Amino acid sequence: MKQSLRLGRVAGIPVGINWSVLVILVLITDIVAGNVLPRADAGRSTTLYWAIAIPTAVLFLASLLAHEGAHAAIARRRGLGVRSITLWMLGGVAQLDGEPPNARADFAIAAAGPLTSLVIGGVLLGGAQAAASLGTPAAIVAALAWTGATNVFLAVFNLLPGAPLDGGRILRALVWMRSGDRARGDRAATGTGQIMGAALAGGGIAELIFLGQTGGLWLMLIGWFLVWAAGSEAKARAVQEAAAGVRIRDLMVPEPECATAWRPVGEFIATVAARSRQSVFPVTGFDGLPCGVVTLARLSRVPPARAGDRVDSVATALPPDYAAAPDDPASSLVGRIPLAGALLAAVVADRRVVGMVTTDDLGRLVQQSLLRARSTPSPVE
Ligand SMILES: [Zn+2]
Numbered sequence: 001m002k003q004s005l006r007l008g009r010v011a012g013i014p015v016g017i018n019w020s021v022l023v024i025l026v027l028i029t030d031i032v033a034g035n036v037l038p039r040a041d042a043g044r045s046t047t048l049y050w051a052i053a054i055p056t057a058v059l060f061l062a063s064l065l066a067h068e069g070a071h072a073a074i075a076r077r078r079g080l081g082v083r084s085i086t087l088w089m090l091g092g093v094a095q096l097d098g099e100p101p102n103a104r105a106d107f108a109i110a111a112a113g114p115l116t117s118l119v120i121g122g123v124l125l126g127g128a129q130a131a132a133s134l135g136t137p138a139a140i141v142a143a144l145a146w147t148g149a150t151n152v153f154l155a156v157f158n159l160l161p162g163a164p165l166d167g168g169r170i171l172r173a174l175v176w177m178r179s180g181d182r183a184r185g186d187r188a189a190t191g192t193g194q195i196m197g198a199a200l201a202g203g204g205i206a207e208l209i210f211l212g213q214t215g216g217l218w219l220m221l222i223g224w225f226l227v228w229a230a231g232s233e234a235k236a237r238a239v240q241e242a243a244a245g246v247r248i249r250d251l252m253v254p255e256p257e258c259a260t261a262w263r264p265v266g267e268f269i270a271t272v273a274a275r276s277r278q279s280v281f282p283v284t285g286f287d288g289l290p291c292g293v294v295t296l297a298r299l300s301r302v303p304p305a306r307a308g309d310r311v312d313s314v315a316t317a318l319p320p321d322y323a324a325a326p327d328d329p330a331s332s333l334v335g336r337i338p339l340a341g342a343l344l345a346a347v348v349a350d351r352r353v354v355g356m357v358t359t360d361d362l363g364r365l366v367q368q369s370l371l372r373a374r375s376t377p378s379p380v381e
Contacts, residue, residue, distance in 0.1 A: 010085070013072055015065065017087045028057040032146060040142030048139065056143040061087065063120045063151050067158075068092035070116035071109055071166075078105040103176035103185070110169030117155035124148030162193030164229040186237050193230030197223045239334050239362060242369035248333070249326035251365050252347050252355030258282045259294055259311045266307025273299050280341030282353050283315040290346035290353050292318050293339050316340040323348050326355065330365065333357060 006016045033046070033053035064087055071094040072082040081097030100106035125148035132141045159167040168189040176185035201223025207216030259268050259281045273281070273296060283292035292315035302314055316339055324332070324345040333344045338359050347355035 010065075010069065013082050014084045015086075016084065017061075021061070021087050025057050025061065028060055029053045032056050032143060036142055036146050037139045041138035044139060052139050052143050056147055059147050060150060063117065063147065064092050064154075066120060067113045067117045067154070068094045070112040072096075074109045074112040075100075078109065080105075080109075100173075103173045103182070106176060107170060107173035110166045110173060113166050114155040114158045117151045117158070121148045121151030121155060124151065160196055161189075162191075162196040162226065162230060163189040163233050164193065164226070168193050168230070183237075183241060187234070190230045190234035190237065193233070194227050197226030197228075197230060199223070200226065236335060238366050238370075240331060242366040243330040243334055243362070246330040246365065247326065248324050248328045248330055248345065248347055248357060249355065251330055251361045252326070252345075252357045253278075253361065254355045256280075256282060256353065256356045258284045258290075258353050259315070261285050261291060261310060261312035261315070263311050264308050265299065265302050265311055265314055266304075268311050269299055269302075269307075280343055280356065280358060282343075282346040282356055283312055283318070284353055285312075288352045289348060290318050290323055292316055293341055293343045293346070295341035298340065318346060322346060324357070325349065330362075333362060 005019070006014065008015060029050070030053075033049040037044075037049045037052060065085070068085045068087070072085055075082055075094070075096050078100065080100065083095040083097055085092060085094050096109075100109055124144050128141050128144035128148060131144060132138075158165050159170070161167040161171040163169070163172070163186075171192060172182075172185035172189040174185070175188045176182045179185070201220050204216040204219030204221075204223055207213050207219060209216075257272055257276050257278055259272065261283050279296040281294050282290045283294055285291040292312055294311060294315040298314055298316075302309070306314075318339065322336075322339060322343070322345055324347050326347055326349055336344050338344055342359040343356060344359060344362065345357045346353050347357065
């Protein structure tokens with residue numbers, strides 16, 4: 001999740017919000033000012049409703065932050081670093097550095113968020129009750145009660161037992177705790193996540209068709225999002241498992257044909273690209289080190305008039321962390337955003353390019369590990 005707006009640091013952790021939060025902020029203010037408050041305290045001025053609705057939306061955002069902060073705080077207590085906290089439309093994400101060391105830590109980190117939302121919800125609902133008995137204007141009481149109830153709803157929703165929700169992490173931790181097998185916990189959580197997402201989306205579609213209620217649209221979107229998120233988590237997990245113990249030299253394409261940066265494009269196309277079996281070429285500089293990547297597709301779009309241009313003028317630059325060593329773990333490539341031509345890394349040894357890795361190579365690694373698992377003779381029952 002990209003942080004579009006940095007809010008600052010809380011306990012040394014960078015906290016930011018994604019632009020989509022602004023949408024939710026406006027939406028919440030609109031719902032509270034236009035619906036919740038007029039219903040609870042009719043006949044007041046619109047200005048008053050908005051004057052209460054805006055701090056209510058901010059309070060809600062702060063409670064989301066507290067939820068993520070609780071995940072982060074417990075993760076830190078269990079020795080895990082926290083890279084950042086980002087709020088977005090459907091809640092927040094606390095980015096942890098690494099994986100929980102054991103099932104108990106996994107459980108504690110996952111449970112801390114919903115528990116915090118539940119406590120905040122309880123306190124706000126109690127506060128609303130107290131405020132009402134003290135004769136506070138009904139609009140303020142309603143704002144407190146609405147924020148409290150929304151926090152309770154948030155806690156309950158997040159406790160649904162499927163990845164990527166907190167309930168999915170709790171399920172994973174419990175299966176991990178009982179079986180001692182983390183991968184089994186992961187499969188359980190992503191599996192139920194997909195089923196649950198499909199059920200929510202189905203419910204949303206039914207609501208839309210049979211009840212004609214547009215609220216079904218939200219349910220449908222959230223359901224679809226859950227199915228997608230659980231699926232991509234399962235995929236990332238499969239790659240991570242397949243890459244365990246594998247080094248980059250074991251999966252790279254060795255000794256790829258490269259393009260020297262200063263060569264004319266036309267000459268490179270005629271002598272190398274037009275007859276090569278590669279569709280991706282690392283581009284190397286004067287020092288022999290990789291500095292970019294160029295694809296057949298890109299080369300085919302170079303107009304003949306530009307045949308005299310240097311290769312690097314049509315190449316995509318290679319970020320420094322996309323140069324890898326043959327002995328680097330393959331797992332370091334998991335989750336990396338592919339460059340042009342699906343390139344994940346140019347492999348360098350002795351100051352020259354000795355290999356390259358594309359997403360195809362990582363995909364092959366997963367397929368092969370699945371094949372190996374299948375061909376392992378199963379024990380006699
Ligand atoms: Zn959470």
